[in-house]
Amino acid sequence: MGKKKGNLVVGQSGGPTAVINNSLVGVIHEALTQRAIDGVYGMLHGIAGVIHEEFVDLRCESAETLELLRNTPASALGTVRYKVTDKDYERLLQTLIKYDVRYFFYIGGNDSMDTTHKIHKLAVDRGYELHAIGVPKTVDNDLACTDHCPGFGSAARFVAAAVRNTGYDTRAMGDSGPIKFVEIMGRNAGWLTGATILGKDTPDGGPHLIYLPERGITEKQIVADVKRCLDDYGFCVAAISEGARDTKGKEFGKSGPAEKDAFGHERKGGGIDYLAALIKEELGITARIDKPGYLQRSFGETISLVDREEAYQAGRSAVRAALAGESGKMVTFERQPGSHYAIEMGLAQLSKVANVEHKVPAEYINEAGNGVTEAFIEYVRPLIGAPLAPYGRLACNLVVKH
Amino acid sequence: MGKKKGNLVVGQSGGPTAVINNSLVGVIHEALTQRAIDGVYGMLHGIAGVIHEEFVDLRCESAETLELLRNTPASALGTVRYKVTDKDYERLLQTLIKYDVRYFFYIGGNDSMDTTHKIHKLAVDRGYELHAIGVPKTVDNDLACTDHCPGFGSAARFVAAAVRNTGYDTRAMGDSGPIKFVEIMGRNAGWLTGATILGKDTPDGGPHLIYLPERGITEKQIVADVKRCLDDYGFCVAAISEGARDTKGKEFGKSGPAEKDAFGHERKGGGIDYLAALIKEELGITARIDKPGYLQRSFGETISLVDREEAYQAGRSAVRAALAGESGKMVTFERQPGSHYAIEMGLAQLSKVANVEHKVPAEYINEAGNGVTEAFIEYVRPLIGAPLAPYGRLACNLVVKH
Known part of the structure; x- marks a missing residue:
């Protein structure tokens, strides 16, 4: 199951972060290792790229470009703030079918998880085998069901x-x-x-x-x-x-x-x-x-290396989940007990994440x-990676007044 | 000449920069090598520290602290925005005499160069041997007689x-x-x-x-x-x-x-x-x-290494100039001809720098x-040091519409 050969599409949505391209590169790198995946497409400006059938061929991108993107802030595919309407969804699914897309990845916040969830549900309703997985992203860190969100650590x-x-x-x-x-x-x-x-x-x-x-x-x-x-x-x-x-x-x-x-x-x-x-x-x-x-959300010079790696692994993990047959899920981070910081990747139902704000x-x-x-x-x-470099302070021993 | 044994005082003035402490450390390091210099004092909050006789003993600071200060933004001695009055100057000189200060260094912009110039003139008038040297500092880069100013490159x-x-x-x-x-x-x-x-x-x-x-x-x-x-x-x-x-x-x-x-x-x-x-x-x-x-003016994570070193050398250079008998001068940067960037340190009359704004x-x-x-x-x-790290851009080859 979940091994139906077909094309993959990935998009970035909502406010960019300093490491969101790591999730994109993670998706691409993992996709390139999977035989079930044929075309690796990117949506230009998120879901708008699907609506307008504007896809880029990510297999054409050089390894060097992908490596540079790991240190490049903001969404390389372009992003969008567009509230998808009910009418759009039918068309979105038809486009995915037309392009033989079987693997759908959306990197975004809770609005984007809602979009992914609805696409997943519609595909199930129509009996179209589609593996739709959300990859969390937000500097606001307000997604439910995950210890934290990629992008937050760098911000x-x-x-x-x-x-x-x-x-x-x-x-x-x-x-x-x-x-x-x-x-x-x-x-x-x-x-x-x-x-x-x-x-x-x-x-x-x-x-x-x-x-x-x-x-x-x-x-x-x-x-x-x-x-x-x-x-x-x-x-x-x-x-x-x-x-x-x-x-x-x-x-x-x-x-x-x-x-x-x-x-x-x-x-x-x-x-x-x-x-x-x-x-x-x-x-x-x-x-x-x-x-x-x-x-x-964009300062590339202070990227958290922990955040950078986690964002990358979230992308890879999403592809592996889809290939294992999952759909309608979001990748999550589960902090492991113990004195050393460690996380495991997990999955949460998109229905529990969509449109929910996780506050402090x-x-x-x-x-x-x-x-x-x-x-x-x-x-x-x-989450911010290594501590900030230490700064100095003068001891300021006062000279006795004359 | 210029070898009269006495104390040194150094202060920081005006808006801080990310590398202004390098000039301070440069002054201290150079002072520690000079036998003619006895006490090495810092003014707390610039000239206000002289007015209130608040000096710190910089010989008490550890080598480790000084090294940390080289990466620490903002004025470690504290700074001040205070327009020195004519009445203040007499008192300032008396205080310098009382503390046996023979070497006076002020790290600042054009207001501070004016202050340094007036102290120099008053000392000359009174026949008190004082070596007063200005060390340039400003993110605005608007000081005259110098190719550029320490602090600008990092900003x-x-x-x-x-x-x-x-x-x-x-x-x-x-x-x-x-x-x-x-x-x-x-x-x-x-x-x-x-x-x-x-x-x-x-x-x-x-x-x-x-x-x-x-x-x-x-x-x-x-x-x-x-x-x-x-x-x-x-x-x-x-x-x-x-x-x-x-x-x-x-x-x-x-x-x-x-x-x-x-x-x-x-x-x-x-x-x-x-x-x-x-x-x-x-x-x-x-x-x-x-x-x-x-x-x-304060972001320590993006300090220009060129700026950092130049700010440091400006401090050392100021002390050497004073020990060579100079006074009433500001350290300047002279860009050398040729395809590779290089500067030499020089000196300019404070009278030509004080209160002058060098615009683009x-x-x-x-x-x-x-x-x-x-x-x-x-x-x-x-001036910003190494170029910014390269970022990547997708080639974005569009998939032919179906």
Whole structure:
């Protein structure tokens, strides 16, 4: 079973990551070893490539190109953000049949898992033998049924480095610029915002404050938190989710025109700009802002080697699963017990993954809602690969005043 | 001459860089070899450390710490943004005399060179033998009398990598997000914005547009430029200086309340946000934005090894110059003729450097004002160290439609 000879098609979907091409190369490399697989096709711009019958012949790609892609961020086949309609699915299946596609791999997040699931179901309904397997991918790390998602580790490494670097800068500035807010991706899930904790390399270093979207927080607490950091450390570095919100669940800065904040002031600007304006009004100090934006998911120079290898193996594993007869499943990572980090690949039903958001659980967020717990640090530490290179600090023995 | 035994003091000033500690370590290492130098003191937070008599004993720092500092961004001694007053100078000199300081090194930009120059002059006036030498530092690369400035090369490497990475991401997004604007530091000088060109690794890759503050540009041209890129490449990546301005010299987004733009629309938000709103209105497409902010000057993971070594040697060179009797000078880099990149260290009068802004000359900016010239690329290429690691692109041979 599952050995029906036919063509393979693979696509990349949703937001790119720094290692998503490793999953693509993993699929290709494994496909090239399998006799049951004839054509190895890539969808241009994800499912849109199937709709428009735009496939590229991946057997034509050189080994050198594939090797380079292992260090190349963003989706080499192009990606798409398109919500597939019910009407599309019938056509998608007909296209797969027309191109004799028996092996379907979609590298993406929970929307893409939904697409893969529906294609799988339709093929079953129509009695067409198709092996459809999802390969997880998201810097948001919000897919269910897996310990973590390929792409997250590299984004985590970048944001940890970013917050450490800008934190050192902020410490150096002293009174000339003592507050730094860094906006982190993940509107609904705070995994990446939490991962900035790995940039903290001294007890008094940043990030001092971490605000995740899972836990609402009052403006008064934020002001008090920042003030306490200034008092304790002389500077304050905060990692703030783009989806940080108040205790009523409303995102900061999404207040509509002329709405007043808890302090009775009007303020404009979204999210982190809003909070910086809050600090300026309440403490009289300008909070400087970094918005690394899309660098978080694309910065090739800080790829996590663990993430890179896992993304690759996820691709290979997906092909092996399909060849073993599986369909309607997503590759998962299962962390193995023991003191050394290790994962095993598994499979989960796509129906349990599709459209589900796996958020940061309560035990990973500290009581005050402004940081993460030791359990979270243990969870996330191995995913960024080797620790960040050590930085130095002067001992600063003061010369006795004359 | 210049061998009067005494203490040395060194400070870091202005915005930190990723390699400014190399200049500090260079000063320390060289000082430790010089018998004429007794105490090796560091100013805490630059000149404020002299004013408050807060000096640290750098002879107490371990060799290991100094080695770590060579890879540690931001000013290890702390920095300061403080405009020294005339009244301060008398006190500064008295403090230097009180601490028997004969060697004074200040690592900074043009403000700091002014400070160093004034201290030098006052010492001469008072007949106090002091050797005051400036060590250049600025990611803006805007100091006069030197080929380039330590700190610039590493920031240039970061922004080149950043624009390349986010450019690959933008290309992958296709119609789902085809425009990316990246805000680059340097309000008055576009050296760093121009350096993003080193992230362009294919003829159709980004950055497609580079807007420097030296050359005003109309909003209509920006809209036309972006539209042309979309037509030609299917996506558009623009590196935009935080000081980008119109042909009247007014920075975009600095229009005051309710002022209307050239298109008769009201728009709010500064700089790059303003231009993104312009594009949204004129082309109906959302331009996505990255504001890497302080990461540009602090990202330790992308230090240019050329920059790192030059910053170090600038520190050593400053001490040797002082020991040779010099004062009132800044260390400079003189690029040597020939096909291989090489520099020699020189010295310039601080009076010629203080408060002067060296901007990007006309021959480095293209005619249209939306890019840089080959001459600029030749100038900047060696400063980022080794080229960025190569990325891969699929050949994308299309499968014949069935």
